[in-house]
Amino acid sequence: MVNTVPLSSDQLAELTARIASRKERLLEEIRHVLARSGNERYADLVGEAGDAGDASVAALLRDVAEAEVRRDVLELRDVVAAQGRIGTGRFGVCIDCGARIGYPRLAAYPTAKRCLACQQEREKTGHYGPRPTL
Numbered sequence: 001m002v003n004t005v006p007l008s009s010d011q012l013a014e015l016t017a018r019i020a021s022r023k024e025r026l027l028e029e030i031r032h033v034l035a036r037s038g039n040e041r042y043a044d045l046v047g048e049a050g051d052a053g054d055a056s057v058a059a060l061l062r063d064v065a066e067a068e069v070r071r072d073v074l075e076l077r078d079v080v081a082a083q084g085r086i087g088t089g090r091f092g093v094c095i096d097c098g099a100r101i102g103y104p105r106l107a108a109y110p111t112a113k114r115c116l117a118c119q120q121e122r123e124k125t126g127h128y129g130p131r132p133t134l
């Protein structure tokens, strides 16, 4: 496995900003779909979640099971988790093996929580979530 260098503060700032704007877009999309499908109550919740903390986002995600926003909700969950790792200083560190994930992979997939080797291992064994969409 390649032993990658730590993220520079510029790289971390850039990825943090990209994750934040991705979150905004996902919230916007989810809100839009829910409003269109008559789920104003959830649409309002999404609006509030944009300004409130992760706890309200998490509560919202438990409630929203609409198939058409499911993909967005799953990705939003990854985004919120990535922001949590940024907050605790564990961003860019593989959750399985503890290796640094590396800027090239994070640049392609900012919410990556595993290094490439662990991700491939996980996909080989068959239990993995939705593929990255970036």
Ligand SMILES: [Zn+2]
Binding pocket: 094, 095, 096, 097, 098, 099, 114, 115, 116, 117, 118, 119
């Ligand atoms: Zn790993």
